[in-house]
Amino acid sequence: MIKFGPSGNCETFYMAGFKRSVEAPKFLSSVGLNAYEYSFGRGITLGDETAMEIGKEAKKYNIQVSVHAPYYINFATPTDEMAEKSYMYVINSLHKLKLLGGNRLVVHTASCGKMERSQAVDLAKKRLLILKDKLKENGYSDMLICLETMGKPAQIGDYKEVIDFCKLSPNYVPTFDFGHINALSHGSLKSEEDYRVIIKYLINELGMEKAKLLHIHFSKIEYGEKGEIRHLTLEDTKYGPEFAPLAKVLKEFNLEPTIICESNGVMAKDALTLKSIYEAV
Numbered sequence: 001m002i003k004f005g006p007s008g009n010c011e012t013f014y015m016a017g018f019k020r021s022v023e024a025p026k027f028l029s030s031v032g033l034n035a036y037e038y039s040f041g042r043g044i045t046l047g048d049e050t051a052m053e054i055g056k057e058a059k060k061y062n063i064q065v066s067v068h069a070p071y072y073i074n075f076a077t078p079t080d081e082m083a084e085k086s087y088m089y090v091i092n093s094l095h096k097l098k099l100l101g102g103n104r105l106v107v108h109t110a111s112c113g114k115m116e117r118s119q120a121v122d123l124a125k126k127r128l129l130i131l132k133d134k135l136k137e138n139g140y141s142d143m144l145i146c147l148e149t150m151g152k153p154a155q156i157g158d159y160k161e162v163i164d165f166c167k168l169s170p171n172y173v174p175t176f177d178f179g180h181i182n183a184l185s186h187g188s189l190k191s192e193e194d195y196r197v198i199i200k201y202l203i204n205e206l207g208m209e210k211a212k213l214l215h216i217h218f219s220k221i222e223y224g225e226k227g228e229i230r231h232l233t234l235e236d237t238k239y240g241p242e243f244a245p246l247a248k249v250l251k252e253f254n255l256e257p258t259i260i261c262e263s264n265g266v267m268a269k270d271a272l273t274l275k276s277i278y279e280a281v
Contacts, residue, residue, distance in 0.1 A: 001034075001256055002250075002256035002257065002258075002259065002278065003034045003035040003064050003256075003257075003258040003259065004033055004034065004035060004259050004261070004271045004272070004274055004275040004278075005028055005033045005034060005035030005036045005037065005063070005064070005258075005259075005260060005261070005268075005271055006028075006033070006036065006037070006260065006261050006262075006267030006268040006270075006271050007037040007039060007068065007217070007260050007261065007262045007267055008037070008038070008039055008267060009021060009024055010265060010266055010267040010268040010269060011265050011266055011269075012031075012266070012268055012269055013027050013268060021038065021050075021054055022050065022053045022054050022057055023057075024036055024054070024057075024063075025054070025057040025058045025060065025061040025063040026057060026061055027268075028061070028063055028268065029061035029062070029063060031268060031272060032272060032275070033063075033268060033271055033272065033275070034062060034063055034064060035063065035064045035065075035066070035258050035259070035260060035271075036058065036063050036064070036065050036066075037065075037066045037067065037068055037106070037260045038054070038065060038066070038067050038068070038100060039067070039068040040067060040068060040069055040070050040093055040096070041068055041070060041071045042070070042071065043070060044070065044089070044092050044093060044096060046096055048096070048099055051096050051099035051100050052099050054100055055099055055100045055101035055102075056101075058100065058101050058102075059101055064102065064104075064258060065097075065100045065101055065102035066097075066102050066104035066105070066106060066146070066215070066258065066260065067093055067096060067097040067100065067102060067104070067105050067106070068105075068106045069089055069090055069093040069105055069106060069107045069108070070089045070093070071108055072089075073086045073089050073090065073107055073108055073109075074086055074108075074110050074111055074113075075109055075110045075123070075124040075127035075128060075131070076109075076110035076111065076112065076113065076115065076120035076121070076123045076124045076127070076156060077110075077113070078113065078115075083127050083130075086127070087127075087130070087131055087134050090105065090107060090131060090134075090145070091134065091138050091140070093105055094135075094138070094140045094143050097143065098140075098143070103142060103143050103144055104143075104144045104146050104215055104258065105143060105144065105145055105146060106146045106148055106175050106215065106217075107145055107146065107147055107148065108148055108150065108155070108157070109124050109128070109147050109148070109150075109156050109157050109161075109162070109165060110123075110124040110127075110155070110156040110157070111154055111155045111156060112154050112155070112156060117156070120156055121156055121161060124156055124165070125164075125165065125168065128165055128168050128169070128172070129168055129169075131145070132168060132169040132171065132172075135169075135171055140171075141171065143171060144171060144172075144173050144213060144215075145169075145171050145172050145173070146173055146174065146175040146215040147162050147165050147166060147172055147173070147174060147175060148162070148174075148175035148177055148180070148217070149162050149174070149175065149176055149177050149180050149181050149184075150177075150180055150184070150228075151177070151179065151180030151181075151183040151184050151221060151223070151227045151228030152183075152184065152226060152227035152228050153184065153226065153227055154226075157180075158181075158184060159174070159176060159181055159198055159201070159202075160201070162174045162175075162176075163201065163202060163205045163206060164205075166206055166210065167205070167206070170210075173210060173213040173214065173215065174202065174206075174214055174215065175215040175216070175217060176198070176202075176214060176215075176216050176217070177216075177217035177218075177262075178195075178216065178217070178218050178241055178246060179217065179218065179219045179220060179221035179228075179231070179241065179262070180217070180221065180228060181198070181241075182221065182223070182239075182240055182241040183221045183222075183223035183227050183228040183229075183239075184223075184227050184228070186223060187223070187239070187240060187241075189240065189241035189242075189245075189246075190240070190241070190242075190245075191245055192245040192248050192249055194245070195245055195246045195249040196249050196252070199211075199249050199250070199253055199255070200253075202214065203253065211253075211255060212255060212256070212257075213257075214255060214257040214258075215257060215258050215260070216257045216258065216259045216260065217259075217260050217261075217262050218243060218246075218259055218260070218261055218262070218274060219231050219232065219233075219234075219261060219262040219263045219264075219270070220232040220233065220234060220236045220239050220240055220241065220263070221239060222236075222238075222239050223239065230264070231262055231263060231264045232263070232264055233263045233264055233265070233266050233270060234263060234270045234273050234274075243274050243277050243278075244277050244281065247274075247277055247278040247281045248281050250278070251278075251281055259271075259274060261274055
C-alpha cells in the first residue's frame with residue numbers, strides 16, 4: 001500500500017495544538033496520512049525512551065516511521081578514521097530506528113571533496129561493502145538503507161549512481177528525491193516520459209522486487225548553476241517538479257512506494273496534496 005507523510009513536524013501540527021513528536025502519529029492519522037520521517041540530519045539527539053514512545057504511538061495509529069541519518073555521513077572521505085565515524089552514524093541511527101518501530105534509514109552516500117568523481121564513487125562503493133558487513137555484525141540485517149539521490153554536482157548520488165550502489169547489498173534500496181533529481185538536471189522533470197525513463201531504469205537494473213521497496217522524497221526545489229538551493233512548497237510555479245506525471249507513472253508500473261514530503265514548513269499539508277493528486281489520477 002502506498003504511503004504518504006511528512007518529514008518532521010509541520011506548521012499545522014503546532015497550530016493544531018500539538019507540541020511533541022510523540023503526538024505526531026495521532027496528528028498524522030487524524031488528517032489521513034500514514035507515514036512519518038524523523039530526521040537526525042543535524043545529529044542524533046533522540047533518547048531511547050522517547051523513541052520507544054513514538055514507536056508505540058506509530059504502531060497504535062498505523063504510521064510507518066522512517067529515519068533520515070545525519071547529513072554529514074560521507075563514505076568517500078579520504079581517511080578510514082572518518083569513514084568509521086560514518087559507519088557509526090548509520091549504526092546509531094539504526095538503533096533508534098528499531099526503537100521507533102521502522103526499518104527504513106535514508107542516507108546521503110558521499111561527496112566528492114577534492115577527488116575526481118570516479119575516484120569518490122569507487123571509494124564509496126568500497127565503504128558501502130564494509131557497511132554491508134557491519135549491518136550483519138550489529139544485528140541489522142532486517143533494515144533497509146535507503147540511499148538518496150542528491151541535488152548538487154559536488155555530491156555523489158545521481159539516480160544511476162544510487163541504483164548502482166543498491167546492487168551491492170539486498171539491504172540497499174533507492175531513495176529517489178525527485179526535487180533533487182530535478183535540481184541537479186536544471187529542471188529536466190516535466191513529462192510522464194521524463195519520470196518513466198527513471199522508473200524503467202530502476203526496474204531494469206534492480207528488478208521489480210527491489211523496485212517495489214522504493215522510498216521517495218518529493219518537494220519543489222529552487223536550483224541554480226550549482227544545483228539545489230532551497231526547498232519550496234507545492235504552490236511554487238517556477239521550479240517544479242510536478243507530481244501528477246510521476247503519480248501516473250507509479251500507477252502504470254504498479255509501484256506503491258513510501259512518499260515523504262519535504263516542502264518548506266508545510267510538509268503534512270503538501271503530503272495530503274500529493275495523496276489527493278495520486279488518488280485523482
